[in-house]
Amino acid sequence: MGSLRKKTSTKPVPTNAELFERKGERFARWVDGRGKKKTAKLTTGHDGSERIVVEGGTYTAKYRAPDGTTHEVATGCRDRGAAQAVLNELERRSELVKANVMTAGESSIADHASTPLVNHFASYRDHRIAKGLSEVRIANTDSRLTRLADECGFRRLADLSADAITGWLRQHLDAGMSPGTRNEYRQELVGFGNWCIQTRRLSGNPFTDVPRANAKADRRRHRRALTEPEIDRLLFVTRWRPLAEFGRQTVPGKSRKRSNWKAEPLTYDGLEAAVRLSRERLAKNPDFIRKLEERGRERALIYRTLILTGLRRGELASLTMGSLELDDATPYATLKAGDEKNRQGSGIPLRADLAKELRQWVADRRNGFTGSPAAFSNEPLFSVPASLVKVLNRDLDTAGIAKADERGRTVDVHSLRMTFATLLSKGGVSPKVAQMAMRHSDIRLTMETYTDPKLFDVAGALDALPAFSHTQPSDSPEVIRATGTDSLSAPVSAPGTVQTGQTESSAVILTGNFGSRQFDQSTTGNTSKPKEKAPSEANSDRASGVETMGLEPTTSALRTQRSPS
Numbered sequence: 001m002g003s004l005r006k007k008t009s010t011k012p013v014p015t016n017a018e019l020f021e022r023k024g025e026r027f028a029r030w031v032d033g034r035g036k037k038k039t040a041k042l043t044t045g046h047d048g049s050e051r052i053v054v055e056g057g058t059y060t061a062k063y064r065a066p067d068g069t070t071h072e073v074a075t076g077c078r079d080r081g082a083a084q085a086v087l088n089e090l091e092r093r094s095e096l097v098k099a100n101v102m103t104a105g106e107s108s109i110a111d112h113a114s115t116p117l118v119n120h121f122a123s124y125r126d127h128r129i130a131k132g133l134s135e136v137r138i139a140n141t142d143s144r145l146t147r148l149a150d151e152c153g154f155r156r157l158a159d160l161s162a163d164a165i166t167g168w169l170r171q172h173l174d175a176g177m178s179p180g181t182r183n184e185y186r187q188e189l190v191g192f193g194n195w196c197i198q199t200r201r202l203s204g205n206p207f208t209d210v211p212r213a214n215a216k217a218d219r220r221r222h223r224r225a226l227t228e229p230e231i232d233r234l235l236f237v238t239r240w241r242p243l244a245e246f247g248r249q250t251v252p253g254k255s256r257k258r259s260n261w262k263a264e265p266l267t268y269d270g271l272e273a274a275v276r277l278s279r280e281r282l283a284k285n286p287d288f289i290r291k292l293e294e295r296g297r298e299r300a301l302i303y304r305t306l307i308l309t310g311l312r313r314g315e316l317a318s319l320t321m322g323s324l325e326l327d328d329a330t331p332y333a334t335l336k337a338g339d340e341k342n343r344q345g346s347g348i349p350l351r352a353d354l355a356k357e358l359r360q361w362v363a364d365r366r367n368g369f370t371g372s373p374a375a376f377s378n379e380p381l382f383s384v385p386a387s388l389v390k391v392l393n394r395d396l397d398t399a400g401i402a403k404a405d406e407r408g409r410t411v412d413v414h415s416l417r418m419t420f421a422t423l424l425s426k427g428g429v430s431p432k433v434a435q436m437a438m439r440h441s442d443i444r445l446t447m448e449t450y451t452d453p454k455l456f457d458v459a460g461a462l463d464a465l466p467a468f469s470h471t472q473p474s475d476s477p478e479v480i481r482a483t484g485t486d487s488l489s490a491p492v493s494a495p496g497t498v499q500t501g502q503t504e505s506s507a508v509i510l511t512g513n514f515g516s517r518q519f520d521q522s523t524t525g526n527t528s529k530p531k532e533k534a535p536s537e538a539n540s541d542r543a544s545g546v547e548t549m550g551l552e553p554t555t556s557a558l559r560t561q562r563s564p565s
Contacts, residue, residue, distance in 0.1 A: 002063035002087045004080065010043060010051040017052075028052050059083035063090050076116060086114065112201040113158045117149055120157065124195055132337065136314060144188045157196065162206045165189060169210070179213035186210055224409035225422035225451075230401050231307060237268060237399040239300040240275050243292040247277030266398045299391065301361060302382050303416065308354050309333070310420035310438055313413050317384035321362055322377030324350075331355035346439055389413050421450035 013019075017030035019042065026042040040052040059080060061073045073090060077083040112120070121142065128138050148154070152164040169182050186207065193205035226234065248263040266274060282289050306316060315335055323334050330349060337345035350358065362381075369376045385391060389412050396403055396411060404410045417438075424434040425447070435446045 002061055002091055004059045004061055004075075004083050004087060006058070007056045007060050008053050009056070010045060011054050013042070013050050013052055019050075061087040061090055063087060063094065066094050074115065076114065112196075113156065115156065117154055117156055117159070120196070120201065121145055121149075121192075123199075124192055127195060134314070134318075141188055141191075144185050145192060148185060148189060157201060160193075160202075160206050162210050165207060165210050169213070173213070182213045186212065222407070222409040223415045223418050224405055224407075224411060225415060225419040226307075226401070226411065228423075230399070231419070233268060233399040234395060234401060235300050235303055237271060238303055238395045239296045240271055241266060241395060241398055242295040242299070243278050243289065244271050244274035245278075246281055246292070247274035247279075249277075268398060268400045271398070298361075298382060299395075301357060302384060302388075303392075304354060304357070305382075306413070306416040307419055307423075308351055309348050310417050311335075311348060312417060313384060313388055316382065317380070319381040320377060321365065321379045321381055323381065324358060324362065326350070326355050326359045326362070331358075349437075418450050421446060425451050 013028050014030040017028040019026065019028055027039055028042055029039045032038050040054060042050050043053050045051045058078055059075050061075050061083065063071060065071050075083040075086040077086060125138060125142060128141065148168065152168055154160055169186065172182060189207045190205065193202060193207050196202040197205060244266055248266060250261045251264045252261050279289065302316065305311065318336065319333055325332050332350055333348040335346045335348055366376060392413055393403065421434060421438050424437060431443055431447055435443045438446050438450060440446045
């Protein structure tokens with residue numbers, strides 16, 4: 001026979017409790033926060049302190065399973081009669097399994113049907129933690145599942161309904177929620193339903209047939225890639241804006257009151273003067289000046305790393321000092337599986353000039369570190385703020401780069417990854433290698449979503465087409481002599497292709513030395529913005545002054561893995 005009982009737990013004795021004895025047992029009596037009188041037995045805790053015994057509000061059923069083991073199931077019932085009915089059903093199903101009328105799997109599904117949904121969510125969370133998923137991803141799943149359960153009235157597994165979710169999605173479609181966001185909520189439920197099937201909580205996934213929204217038909221966010229001149233301006237501003245903030249001039253407000261005056265916004269052209277004024281104002285605090293310069297140096301290096309590796313913000317934030325292999329023949333950064341979107345783990349190749357700058361950054365950080373080498377290895381590579389997009393917006397504004405272009409396409413942190421993909425294709429990198437560098441499983445995602453065709457010289461590519469005559473046959477001797485097509489040169493490769501004789505690995509080259517411009521800092525604190533180089537000088541620097549290498553290493557050293565999504 002089964003039994004019913006209310007489980008007990010212990011808690012510290014309330015501070016305002018009165019202790020007394022009754023029939024040889026000790027009790028505590030107090031008034032709770034609602035003004036109600038409470039009485040509870042006293043017991044001794046593991047540490048020897050006195051604690052009160054608190055009884056649970058619902059009954060727990062205890063019964064013997066078909067295999068002879070004893071199970072306890074929370075009935076969720078406060079009424080003993082209702083709890084007894086739950087116990088009777090548990091015992092009845094146990095007998096049906098013994099008689100082979102019901103399978104053990106069907107009985108397990110029935111057992112879980114009465115368990116509160118929050119308990120299943122907690123078990124699902126433990127499952128995802130054991131898989132090694134990132135904390136951010138787990139927290140997002142918890143938030144979405146909890147919201148759906150609350151707004152759709154789901155309390156137990158038996159309450160799960162595809163119709164309710166379809167109605168919720170339709171309601172939020174009318175409220176303006178984007179298709180991509182609605183699909184994310186739907187996908188969280190599908191994943192939870194699949195896990196319930198695997199753990200014998202459900203016999204089928206009720207959300208599989210819930211329709212997906214067409215995200216391509218109604219994209220809310222259209223990103224664009226940065227041009228090379230914009231990258232130079234952005235990195236130049238980013239390097240010096242933290243210091244320049246203290247050199248802003250104050251201008252009068254709407255009234256003449258001094259309290260209404262405000263600091264003048266920084267501009268690209270006024271950055272030099274602002275830095276010079278900051279050095280004058282902070283001359284007595286050189287340590288603070290160095291701190292501001294290091295902040296700008298780190299921020300510019302963050303942007304450069306994002307642009308030259310294609311890392312996502314969260315992936316870059318997960319890198320530690322020990323993640324870098326800078327003395328390898330092909331320098332790379334190791335991205336752990338739990339920190340990568342596709343959960344596979346990858347080696348991210350680093351271009352020679354970026355690896356050199358990172359090597360100096362790590363050396364400078366090591367000089368000021370007082371802990372052990374093992375502790376330094378676990379230190380974050382960069383201090384990447386969660387609100388990096390807000391910092392980027394201020395940098396864009398100072399650099400004079402529009403947040404949105406004439407077509408409504410915007411620039412955000414993820415646009416730096418799009419810039420990486422666009423520069424690869426613009427530089428003649430084969431689509432397959434670009435896909436591997438982006439860690440995409442679908443090449444269409446690389447070439448269609450992450451490549452900005454506006455930056456390609458489409459008009460210039462048309463000049464590579466041969467000339468045609470509509471008056472004479474093209475093989476006419478006169479035409480051949482007139483056009484010189486009897487000795488045609490090799491055709492020009494279109495963006496995204498590899499020329500004959502060029503390997504894919506050698507094609508992955510970004511020659512832009514972005515952010516190389518610096519203020520001329522002398523002992524007097526003078527600053528001057530460098531002059532723009534002539535195109536011929538810039539090309540010469542790129543050809544000889546910058547050591548370039550393939551973003552993808554050779555096949556034997558390739559550590560990048562494909563992403564399933």
